[in-house]
Amino acid sequence: DAVIIAPWRQEKSLHELPAGSxxxxxxxRRIAQLKLSYPKLTFKNIRGNMNTRWEKLSNPELGYDxxxxxxxGFQRLNWA
Numbered sequence: 001d002a003v004i005i006a007p008w009r010q011e012k013s014l015h016e017l018p019a020g021s022x023x024x025x026x027x028x029r030r031i032a033q034l035k036l037s038y039p040k041l042t043f044k045n046i047r048g049n050m051n052t053r054w055e056k057l058s059n060p061e062l063g064y065d066x067x068x069x070x071x072x073g074f075q076r077l078n079w080a
Contacts, residue, residue: 001030002074005066006057014038014066021065024057030068050077 003014011017014034023038024046025031031043046053046064050073057064 001068002071003066003068004054004057006060006064008058008060009065014041017041017065022063024053024064024067025069027068034068050074 005011005013005017009017014023015038017023019040020042022042022044023034024044025034026045026047034041034043044064046056046067048056050069053067053069056062057067
């Protein structure tokens with residue numbers, strides 16, 4: 001999995017994000033695992049292809065502070 005922090009955020013990792021920050025993912029497995037490691041964060045469903053997800057993450061009004069997705073999705077687009 002890969003973590004992408006919203007471009008408008010100054011933080012560089014999930015550890016640095018403030019309590020209540022919203023992390024987008026489409027995997028219930030990831031949410032369950034991440035809640036154990038990052039109980040201060042909130043998790044929201046984020047759907048769509050990778051370009052759509054990037055657009056959602058890039059818009060501060062939509063409320064995503066970061067997203068987590070499979071590395072394979074980024075590799076298919078040559079983003080990794």
